[in-house]
Amino acid sequence: MAQVVTTISKDKIIEMKSFYSTYLTSTPQGAIFRAKTPYAVITAYHSGKVLFQGSNPETEAGRWPESKGKVGQNKKTKKSTNSYSPPESLFTNNHIGTDEAGTGDYFGPITVAGVFIKKEQIHLLKSMGVKDSKNLTDSVIRKLAREMVKLNLPYSSLVLPNEKYNRLQEKGWTQGKMKAMLHHHVIKNIAKNIDTTQLGGILIDQFCEPHVFKRHIATEQESIFEKTYFMTKAESYSIAVAAASIIARSRFLSEMDLLSDKLGIVLPKGASKKVDQTIAKIILEKGESTLDNCAKTHFANTTKAQAYIK
Numbered sequence: 001m002a003q004v005v006t007t008i009s010k011d012k013i014i015e016m017k018s019f020y021s022t023y024l025t026s027t028p029q030g031a032i033f034r035a036k037t038p039y040a041v042i043t044a045y046h047s048g049k050v051l052f053q054g055s056n057p058e059t060e061a062g063r064w065p066e067s068k069g070k071v072g073q074n075k076k077t078k079k080s081t082n083s084y085s086p087p088e089s090l091f092t093n094n095h096i097g098t099d100e101a102g103t104g105d106y107f108g109p110i111t112v113a114g115v116f117i118k119k120e121q122i123h124l125l126k127s128m129g130v131k132d133s134k135n136l137t138d139s140v141i142r143k144l145a146r147e148m149v150k151l152n153l154p155y156s157s158l159v160l161p162n163e164k165y166n167r168l169q170e171k172g173w174t175q176g177k178m179k180a181m182l183h184h185h186v187i188k189n190i191a192k193n194i195d196t197t198q199l200g201g202i203l204i205d206q207f208c209e210p211h212v213f214k215r216h217i218a219t220e221q222e223s224i225f226e227k228t229y230f231m232t233k234a235e236s237y238s239i240a241v242a243a244a245s246i247i248a249r250s251r252f253l254s255e256m257d258l259l260s261d262k263l264g265i266v267l268p269k270g271a272s273k274k275v276d277q278t279i280a281k282i283i284l285e286k287g288e289s290t291l292d293n294c295a296k297t298h299f300a301n302t303t304k305a306q307a308y309i310k
Contacts, residue, residue, distance in 0.1 A: 002053070002054065002056070003051065003054075005049060006064070008048060008050050013048070013050065016033075016050070016064065017033040017035075017044070019063075020037070023035040023037050028043065030045055030047075032044045032045065032046060037088075038236075039060050040054030040060045040061075041053050055231075055232055056085045084228070085230070085231065086203055086231055086238075090201045091237050092119055093200035093201070094198050094200045095199065095201045095203055095240050096114055096117075096187060096190055096199065096201075096202045097115055097117070097204075097234065097235075097239075097241030097243065097244045098183045098204050098244050099114075099241050100112040100207070101133075101251070101252040102252040103179065105252075105269050105270055106275045106279070106295055106296055106299045107268065108162070108252060108267065108269070108295075109159050109255050110159075110165065110178060110182065111158070111249075111251040112179065112183055112186050113155060113248035114157075114183070114186035114189075115148070115155040121153070130144060130148070131235075132236055132245060133235070133245040133246045141246050141250050141253070142250050146250075153243070154190050155190065155247060156186045156189035157247055158186055160182060162292065162296065165296055166297050177216040177219070179207055179208075180213045180216035184217045187225055200227070201229055202225055202227060202228045203229050203234050204228065204231075206234065210230045259293075259294045263294060265278065267294065271299060271301055276301050276307070277305070279302065279308075280306075280309045283305065284309060
């Protein structure tokens, strides 16, 4: 975890406590306050020392120019993180959010979705129950996805079928590059259908370092959009990313239904022992080549399934 340690005057610490009033958490012994923001946990001590810890502590430390920070051992350079970290104002402004589903599932495709949300729509979506799809049941996800589509929100969703996924993987594409290209094309699709002068920024739920994302799409002669930001667990802070996570998950569930119907076998999600047993069933009943059209065959589950074939 990256960290920055600073020394700040008592008056400035009192000002900081007021600034972070909506982010305050329980105060540890010896501290004046502790606050948790999307970028860091800030702990200010009576000694004047202030500790910033988290995914991007220099964003918070940089708010207090009086401080002179000593960087922790695991800190990333300011250049590599700050330029792609979203300003807090983005969460309440017009922005595009993107997210994906199906990346850790043996069966089914990867799906990526993006949604453009205007600031005046944020309250409505929150009142509908839009939030991180990982905190929602599949039935609620399907329902919310249908309701959001009815709102005519500018969105795009793309599916990478298993057969194409396996061909790209054999060609040397990593899953990270596949996801980067899908996110990029989703953003391009949305940008074609909105007034980009109203766009405050683009937030990608981070699955790789920004420089790696840029490198992936550059190999296909593409470049990153202006005001593109990256953030881990972005769906917890951005309603646009949360909406995208719901649409991506709903699309994944629909694709899984189609594959299950086509095979006549209910395909389990994830990569568990149950998945291994289902793989064995498919190989015995349909032939191993069938997996190419419904699974990510390079996963270790393909080998593990051999234990269930007699």
